[in-house]
Amino acid sequence: MSHDIPAQTSIFATNVAASAWWVGDLLYRHGPSWQLVPPILIGAASLIGAIRGYANDRQARLHKDELHRIEVEKRKESP
Numbered sequence: 001m002s003h004d005i006p007a008q009t010s011i012f013a014t015n016v017a018a019s020a021w022w023v024g025d026l027l028y029r030h031g032p033s034w035q036l037v038p039p040i041l042i043g044a045a046s047l048i049g050a051i052r053g054y055a056n057d058r059q060a061r062l063h064k065d066e067l068h069r070i071e072v073e074k075r076k077e078s079p
Helices: 001-031 034-077
Strands: none
Touching: 001 034
16 A cells, blocks of 8 residues: 555644644643643654655655666666
8 A cells, every 4th residue: 555655644744733733722822731741642643653654655666766777777688
């Protein structure tokens, strides 16, 4: 399911932004409190997911590029 990776990365990145907004809103309205723990944890998990999704997508692109280069080299060598 390599076609799902960019969409997953976008969703995780959006969750990070939403969690940051949630934390900012809670800080503005109520100040520091235990209410900040859930959005911070959600944001941290989403950030890790976004980074892993990007890394997986990048690795898949590099792998496809390498396979393509090998295929082009094979075509050049064959008569």
